[in-house]
Amino acid sequence: MFNKLVFKNxxxxxxxxxxxxxxxxxxxQAPFADYVNAAEQAQKEKRKSYLPSPSTGKKVQEAFxxxxxxxxxxxxxxxxxxxADKEYDKAYVSRFIAVMYATKGDNDQKTxxxxxxxxxxxxxxxxxxxxxxxxxxxxxxxxKDYKGALxxxxxxxxxxxxxxxxxxxxxxxxxxxxxxxxxxxAPADKAIVxxxxxxxxxxxILKVQSYYERKQYxxxxxxxxxxxxxxxxxxxxxxxxxxxxxxxxxxxxxxETLDLAYKLGYLDKESQITTLASLYSQSDAPYMxxxxxxxxxxxxxxxxxxxxxxxxxxxxxxxxxxxxxATYYGEVAKMTSDAGIYRKxxxxxxxxEQFTKAITALNKAIELGxxxxxxxxxxxxxxxxxxxxxxxxxxxxQKAVKDPKSRKYAExxxxxxxxxxxxxxxxx
Numbered sequence: 001m002f003n004k005l006v007f008k009n010x011x012x013x014x015x016x017x018x019x020x021x022x023x024x025x026x027x028x029q030a031p032f033a034d035y036v037n038a039a040e041q042a043q044k045e046k047r048k049s050y051l052p053s054p055s056t057g058k059k060v061q062e063a064f065x066x067x068x069x070x071x072x073x074x075x076x077x078x079x080x081x082x083x084a085d086k087e088y089d090k091a092y093v094s095r096f097i098a099v100m101y102a103t104k105g106d107n108d109q110k111t112x113x114x115x116x117x118x119x120x121x122x123x124x125x126x127x128x129x130x131x132x133x134x135x136x137x138x139x140x141x142x143x144k145d146y147k148g149a150l151x152x153x154x155x156x157x158x159x160x161x162x163x164x165x166x167x168x169x170x171x172x173x174x175x176x177x178x179x180x181x182x183x184x185x186a187p188a189d190k191a192i193v194x195x196x197x198x199x200x201x202x203x204x205i206l207k208v209q210s211y212y213e214r215k216q217y218x219x220x221x222x223x224x225x226x227x228x229x230x231x232x233x234x235x236x237x238x239x240x241x242x243x244x245x246x247x248x249x250x251x252x253x254x255x256e257t258l259d260l261a262y263k264l265g266y267l268d269k270e271s272q273i274t275t276l277a278s279l280y281s282q283s284d285a286p287y288m289x290x291x292x293x294x295x296x297x298x299x300x301x302x303x304x305x306x307x308x309x310x311x312x313x314x315x316x317x318x319x320x321x322x323x324x325x326a327t328y329y330g331e332v333a334k335m336t337s338d339a340g341i342y343r344k345x346x347x348x349x350x351x352x353e354q355f356t357k358a359i360t361a362l363n364k365a366i367e368l369g370x371x372x373x374x375x376x377x378x379x380x381x382x383x384x385x386x387x388x389x390x391x392x393x394x395x396x397x398q399k400a401v402k403d404p405k406s407r408k409y410a411e412x413x414x415x416x417x418x419x420x421x422x423x424x425x426x427x428x
Contacts (some may be wrong), residue, residue, distance in 0.1 A: 047126045050088040060096055067100065076100050087121050094118035095132055102135065108143050112136065130160040137170065146174040165194035165203070172206045184210040199230050208240075217247045235266035242275075255279040270302050277311065286318035306335040322352040330361065339368035343376060355383040374403025378410050381417065390421040394428040 052060065059082045066075040079097045084090045098114035101107050115136040118124060124132065137152035153171050157163050168191035175183040184206050191203040204227045211220040224241040231237060238261035245254035258276045261267055267276065273296045280289035293312040296302040313328035326348040333341035346361030362380050370376055377400040384393035394417050400410035421428045 049125045050092075050123060052089050052092050053084075053086060056082060056084055056086075056089040056093060060093065063096065063100075067103075072100055072104055076104075088123050091118045091121050091123050092128075095124060095128060098132070098135070102139065108139055112139050112143065112145075115139065126160075130156060130162075133159060134167070137167075141170060141174060144177070146177045149174050163190070163194060165191040165200060168194060169200070169202050169206070172203065176206060176209065181210045181214055201227070201231055201234065204230075217244055220244050221248065235261070235264075238264065238266045239269075239272055246275075251279065251282060255283050268301075270296075273302055274308065274311070277315065281315055281318060286315045287321075290315035290319050290321070290324070306332050309335070310341075317348070322348050323354070326352065326354070326357070326361075333361075333364070337368060339365045339370040342368065343370050343372075346376070347379065350379055350383055353386070355387050358383045372405065374400045374406030374410070377403070378406050378413060381410075381413060385413075385417055385420070388424070390417055390424065390426045391428045393417050394421070 051057075059078055063075040063078040066072075066078065076097065079093055079100065082089075082093050084093055094114045095118035098111050098118060101111040101114065115132055119129065119132050119136065122129070133152055133156035137149045137156060140146070140149035140152055150171060153167055153174075157167070168187040172184045172187040172191065175181070175187070188203040188206045188210075192199070195203075204223055207223045208220055208227075211217070211223065221241070221244045224237060224244060227234075228237045228241055238257065242254040242258040242261070245251070245257060255276075258267070258272070258279060261272075262276055267273055273292060277289040277292045280286065280292065290312060293302060293308065293315060297304050297308060297312065302308050309328055310332045313325050313332060316322075316328060317325035326345050329341055329345040329348065332338070333345055342361050342365035346358045346365060349355070349358035349361060359380055362376050362383070366373055366376055377396050381393045381396035381400060384390070384396060394414070397410055397414045397417055400406045401414060403410075418428065
């Protein structure tokens with residue numbers, strides 16, 4: 001039902017090259033030789049800033065030039081060959097190596113290894129350390145180390161003093177992946193606040209999933225009611241909300257919402273159409289149910305099988321269009337060879353005074369072994385009687401008399417048929 005609530009939108013994909021390029025450029029765009037400006041900037045920051053040694057800086061510059069020429073493997077060879085002595089140089093080079101592995105995208109564990117090596121001494125410049133923490137969290141999510149990712153994201157927020165909607169989504173997703181469903185809500189709400197006027201659907205998806213899997217359907221409904229207002233163009237919310245109304249047995253709201261979704265053109269599945277038709281029938285609108293089913297059975301969206309045609313027949317029956325109801329019951333009867341359906345069709349034709357069709361259907365019911373044979377013979381006799389075919393009526397009523405269940409009533413009809421035939425001067 002839930003189609004996993006389009007939860008695929010939240011899956012972590014491999015980091016794209018462009019993302020990592022941006023990350024690496026944050027460091028590499030400044031000329032490596034411009035250490036004087038960097039030193040002056042460091043004095044303005046609370047965190048002490050360091051500079052790589054000239055030999056290390058030269059090697060990193062060489063690696064960056066290879067990277068810029070799309071020779072990532074060459075850049076890695078240069079970086080891995082650096083034998084740094086100073087703690088800052090080691091961290092600085094480790095970060096660049098991690099960025100290269102992340103760019104290649106073929107060895108997440110090495111990316112994580114070098115990111116940790118870069119972060120652990122807590123010596124990188126502020127922006128480098130901050131970006132490394134965040135990238136580490138992303139890589140840990142990618143490798144399904146959700147606990148580690150949570151530690152990294154919270155460490156990034158503590159260190160940088162920043163927060164953003166996407167990071168809170170990742171935190172909520174990590175809790176969801178760990179099965180800690182109750183912890184999903186708080187970061188999802190913080191993500192919603194962080195996005196402000198530019199709302200994102202993903203935190204709402206996480207909230208719906210959390211509440212749904214904990215069977216908190218009323219809370220799920222509140223979220224969905226908000227989402228259909230924020231994202232009215234997203235049809236999945238319009239089809240999910242009425243299903244939750246059904247779970248809490250609020251049939252009026254289920255009908256209203258699914259009806260509106262239909263009018264907006266959002267229903268494109270058989271189950272959605274048949275559910276709406278069922279709701280129409282339950283809300284005393286069988287004509288709307290019949291017209292809906294008839295339209296989509298004709299279009300092919302709803303299968304023309306015995307179940308759906310039977311629903312259509314029932315809808316027309318409830319809408320008091322006896323002729324259409326009988327016609328569709330006949331279609332079901334042919335599909336199923338069900339004596340009871342033929343009997344129902346025959347009785348409806350008799351009610352609609354289509355006596356010839358009634359006789360045909362009722363005889364078919366007997367042929368297929370209907371259980372109340374005496375009652376059916378009596379209905380056949382009545383149909384013949386109203387067609388003024390008294391001889392055939394008499395023959396049918398005689399069979400009804402033989403059945404103990406219908407004998408008493410059939411005897412009365414037998415006398416009435418005989419008297420009427422005499423009066424009409426018809427020999428029976």
